[in-house]
Amino acid sequence: MRYLALAASAVLSLCASGAFAGDDAWKIDPVHSSANFSIRHMMVSNVKGGFEKVGGTVVYDGKNLKNAKVDATIEVASIDTREAKRDEHLRTPEFFDVAKYPTITFKSKRVQQVKSGKFQLVGDLTMHGVTKQVSLDVDGPTPAIKDPMGKQRMGASATARLNRKDFGISYNKLLDTGGAMLGDDVKVEIELELIKEAPRQAEGAPGKAG
DSSP: OHHHHHHHHHHHHHHHHTTTSOTTEEEEOGGGOEEEEEEEETTTEEEEEEESOEEEEEEOOSSOGGGOEEEEEEEGGGEEOSOHHHHHHHHSTTTTOTTTOOEEEEEEEEEEEEETTEEEEEEEEEETTEEEEEEEEEEOOOOOEEOTTSOEEEEEEEEEEEEGGGGTOOOOOBOTTSSBSEEEEEEEEEEEEEEEOOOOOOTTOOOOOO
């Protein structure tokens, strides 16, 4: 039993230290990433907004896009359209219903190369309790660089068009002059900055000379 306990402790220690994390795993940097949208308002203008809290992971070896995987999460309560009362309304059951559906998630299923520097990322988008397959048009990824802290970074931009009614968000009002207050189509623009820690040197391994 003593040896089993020691073994279990060693496994937990390795997991906690990130020793089992794949070398191709990148984290979405929430400070430098964004998920924005725009929707037609009263048939005369486009109102823009976004979500402040975006996170998740990307698996990419820097060579083969077909093997890339994305798992992203957005906290819906972080919605920001620069108008507090409107944001509160968007959090209610008439729109996103944050209390019941606190997150929007995207899990990739496949990558389709379009041309150099452009590809389509196909995956399942879950929003407002509804899951639909969507396709994101992606520019990138950029070549990886090393920041002053020794961490690797790269980025990508993605766009998509969604129909909010497909996800059960159908609230609207009719205008006296005809037409609807809100459009159904939503333009989505995503900016991702990915970050990877510098590889850890194994304990006891010799360092570089000089």
